[in-house]
Amino acid sequence: MVAFHRSSRARSVVPALASLGLVLGLRHWSGPAYAVKGTWEGAPATLKDGEFEAVLKGLEPSVSLPPITFKREGLSLSVENGHLNADYSTKFGAAHAFQLNVNDEHDWRAGLSTADASLRVRGHGPSLDNLFWEASQSGRADEVGDVQLDFNSDKEYNLTVTQDMLGELLGAKFGAKVRSTNAGVTGRLEARRQLPGHAALSYSVENPVGVYDVASSAHVGELTVPVLGGQAGLKLVHENSADSYQGSYSRKIQGGQAHVKASYKGDALGYNVSFGRSLEDLLSVDAGVHVGADEDGVYGQLTARRHLGEGVDAEYEAKARAHLGGEAGKPELAHALKLSNKLGYAQLLHGSDASPRLRVGYEFNA
Known part of the structure; x- marks a missing residue:
């Protein structure tokens, strides 16, 4: 975020914005x-x-x-956090929207959005030296999955592709998520399977951004099983060349809720047994x-x-x-x-x- 400072020019904006308020008819006060x-x-x-x-x-x-706001037909004049703001918003077409905000220090923001894309721009005064913009676009590609792309004027980008259902093998459903950034690519592959007795088993593997050594990836396996009217869980994690284990059990007892949790990580044993009741x-x-x-x-x-x-x-x-x-x-x-x-x-x-x-x-x- 660019740091903006008050100038003598900014003070001249105040009466202009106040005049805008009079033009609006200042008929609505909210807050x-x-x-x-x-x-x-x-x-x-x-x-x-x-x-x-x-x-x-x-x-x-x-x-x-x-904050105090006066609104009329898409135009508004407000005082918030010590600043006077003028806003304008409108819709055109079935799914297009435009927004513009200007304050008494010549800071301004503008945005244009549709159902699957958006562009946001901010700056200070008429100069384009401090101009910053960011854009995003989303959609679904056949046989690929949901696609989300974010990028900005600093040449930073983030491309994410998600496919919740890659396929099914031996009763297990597979999903994947891949994210590409300036620093590299990270991917997550997950398998989920429902077991008899309302139990569920899941396993995932995910590499750090830009690190493609399988040994450096995070592996997480989790099993949840209904037991004696409660829910038991076991979770195993391998990350950063270290293993950790966590077991838990939760059940309603005597009008309250009982929780039991035990964990082991880095040669340290942790546990917590609790009961809460109204x-x-x-x-x-x-x-x-x-x-x-x-x-x-x-x-x-x-x-x-x-x-x-x-x-x-x-x-x-x-x-x-x-x-x-x-x-x-x-x-x-x-x-x-x-x-x-x-x-x-x-x-x-x-x-x-x-x-x-x-x-x-x-x-x-x-």
């Missing part, structure tokens, strides 16, 4: 309301000691202004729990939300992790309680590695 917010966080003792200056300083309003059917609040264990230790999280009445809502979250093995230490604990209504919120945070913190703030749309 969300602007957001006003402020927040402060500190030790609760700050309020007890009467140190309100820092609190009030943090609660000074911050305003996020929305507690809405057991408690009178919107709550959930998530517990698990991995190679670093055991962990858990509890969340709860409840409407207290009079427009006040309460949220509570607790997290815990205990490290096991040689690096075992004190458990890491953290919890937070938040009270909020449409005017603002107050949140108390506390953890084993930090002193209690109080966070207050507000946010509303105007």
Whole structure:
């Protein structure tokens, strides 16, 4: 992207664009309301000691202004991110479209598109020195597959040919994808087969861009099998002269979801066993729990939300992790309680590695 800078010429564009707005009739104003917010966080003792200056300083309003747009018959005038923009778009024919955008710094963009091709151009002012364009075309070639070509004024190109169904052999369906760039060619060949019992097996091989040594290609084999009401999977990968293995199992249990995953890569063993469940059917609040264990230790999280009445809502979250093995230490604990209504919120945070913190703030749309 070319970096553009404001000039004295740019300032002259503002009244011209403003006049365009008057010509449009400025009859339509779209865009969300602007957001006003402020927040402060500190030790609760700050309020007890009467140190309100820092609190009030943090609660000074911050305003996020929305884009404002006036539109009429394909022409629009807008203010967005501090810039004044004029846009024009139109359609002609069955599938042709044209777009043009100019802003108050003389930056401009134009685009022309059809059902299967597009051309996008951008520049700065009337000079063509900084002109940049990019084009794309897509289609389907008989007995070849889907073809996508992207290229630009920097002489970069990307040609992709995809054929999802090359053929079928011994019950396996074969597909391929070939991509050619300035750096070379990469290809991916994939075989997929459905097995008895709703199991599925797939295998793929793909070479890095411009590297045509088969030994350097990535080989991925994956097997998925329904087991005991759940889904089991085994994945084997050979890439960069290294092998890795991953096994997984997922199943719904007792109203929740259980996951088991184990992996082995580079002489390192990893695993994660977890269970998550909503507690809405057991408690009178919107709550959930998530517990698990991995190679670093055991962990858990509890969340709860409840409407207290009079427009006040309460949220509570607790997290815990205990490290096991040689690096075992004190458990890491953290919890937070938040009270909020449409005017603002107050949140108390506390953890084993930090002193209690109080966070207050507000946010509303105007």
